Amino acid sequence: MANRTRRAQLQSQRLAAARQARRRRRIGAGLVIGLVVVLVVLVVWLVNRQGRPEPGGSLAPTQAGAGELGIVVNPQAAAAPHELIVYSDYQCSYCRLWEVALEPVFQEAVASGQTRIEIRNRTWLDGGSHGQWSRPAAVAAACVATVAPSRFLDYHVAVLEQQGNFSDQLLRDLLPAQIGLSEAERSQVGQCYDSTATGQFVDQVEEAAARDFAELGLQGTPSFLLDGQSMDQVWWDAAVGQPDLAAVRQSLGLS
Numbered sequence: 001m002a003n004r005t006r007r008a009q010l011q012s013q014r015l016a017a018a019r020q021a022r023r024r025r026r027i028g029a030g031l032v033i034g035l036v037v038v039l040v041v042l043v044v045w046l047v048n049r050q051g052r053p054e055p056g057g058s059l060a061p062t063q064a065g066a067g068e069l070g071i072v073v074n075p076q077a078a079a080a081p082h083e084l085i086v087y088s089d090y091q092c093s094y095c096r097l098w099e100v101a102l103e104p105v106f107q108e109a110v111a112s113g114q115t116r117i118e119i120r121n122r123t124w125l126d127g128g129s130h131g132q133w134s135r136p137a138a139v140a141a142a143c144v145a146t147v148a149p150s151r152f153l154d155y156h157v158a159v160l161e162q163q164g165n166f167s168d169q170l171l172r173d174l175l176p177a178q179i180g181l182s183e184a185e186r187s188q189v190g191q192c193y194d195s196t197a198t199g200q201f202v203d204q205v206e207e208a209a210a211r212d213f214a215e216l217g218l219q220g221t222p223s224f225l226l227d228g229q230s231m232d233q234v235w236w237d238a239a240v241g242q243p244d245l246a247a248v249r250q251s252l253g254l255s
Contacts, residue, residue, distance in 0.1 A: 059197040061145035061152075069208045070120035071145045073153045074110045082115040082252060087209055087223040088156075089122045090137035091130040095222045096160040101243050103157045105252065110153070114253045119156060122221055123206045133166040135202060140171040140189070142198035147181070147188045154179040168193075226251055 061071050070085065088095045099106075109115040121141060123134040137159050145152040158175045172193040176186045192198060212218065216230075224231040231251060237244040249255045 057197040058200045060201040070118045073117040077113050077116045080116040084115050084117045085225040086119045089125050089134050089221045090159050091125040091134045092221045096163050098222045105248050109252045120209050122209050138202045139198050140193050143189045143192035147185050
């Protein structure tokens, strides 16, 4: 009888130990799963955050337009007979097509003093299939306009030419070097970009542009307003699918 009791006790102890071991394994597995979930969430957050600066500061380029609506390429032409407003987005493929082609005409217009050119960079393509780089690129462009105002148009076009290749290093380091900024200027641009110093200005431009689109019936980017009139159809050569540079030059008084 004593032996049977002893064996029962031992069997009970073994069962209890087995249950405890299973419980420990389940707890351990739960901790591992929980850790994996946390790591996955962290990785997703970091990936989504890439290229998405924080709201940032209130620094605005010195050549910001009236009401800080955009960046004026040639503020010295305040009394020019024509005013051209360009609505753009750095992730917009048609903006690249149009504005890269128009750069020589814009440079000629700046040199002539006949047209004041203001660029209003939108960020409305962020969050869709295009990616998350409209705002970071606009922040970087505003930083360049703040540090080296005369090189803003060069940087603007250089960014558009790099669509699909955006990264923080490209925007803050490589492109400023490409357009010839000095080491000191590149350092200032980098600090501005890292702190998103122009973030609030960029957001104000987007908000104002959204209102303009609603009030003026503008459909997308790029959009061109010359002296208050839309030139999107006038300047587009549908037969070849390219901007009509001759028409642009004529409208700007360059021919």
